[in-house]
Amino acid sequence: xxxxxSVKVDLKGIEKKVSSQALARGKLAIANQMILDMxxxxxxxxxxxxxxxxxSGDSVRYPGPYARAQFYGSSYNxxxxxxxxxxxxxxxxxxWDKKATALHVKDWGKVGLRAxxxxx
Numbered sequence: 001x002x003x004x005x006s007v008k009v010d011l012k013g014i015e016k017k018v019s020s021q022a023l024a025r026g027k028l029a030i031a032n033q034m035i036l037d038m039x040x041x042x043x044x045x046x047x048x049x050x051x052x053x054x055x056s057g058d059s060v061r062y063p064g065p066y067a068r069a070q071f072y073g074s075s076y077n078x079x080x081x082x083x084x085x086x087x088x089x090x091x092x093x094x095x096w097d098k099k100a101t102a103l104h105v106k107d108w109g110k111v112g113l114r115a116x117x118x119x120x
Contacts (some may be wrong), residue, residue, distance in 0.1 A: 029115030031055035041096035
């Protein structure tokens with residue numbers, strides 16, 4: 001269970017110019033910055049979901065039994081399905097990755113380049 005968020009950043013030209021360790025550092029820096037930038041849009045009734053975000057390689061993972069349902073805005077099991085209509089924290093809701101991407105995607109590329117040691 002849980003939800004995983006991936007955002008593609010085009011690094012094709014830079015892959016030839018930096019070491020694999022620098023590239024991994026850049027991807028991890030981008031994932032960590034994504035966590036920080038997505039936090040204001042992540043549902044936070046008690047703060048457990050925001051606090052559970054984990055950066056792993058080039059993705060962000062929100063573990064937990066309810067993370068997937070919160071991320072997609074609905075859930076179901078054998079007996080019933082339901083949709084989240086009201087989020088208690090203003091400005092939060094499903095697909096918080098898209099809201100943060102629209103605002104911060106250019107900054108994430110710069111963060112990755114700086115972490116790789118490339119001037120941005």
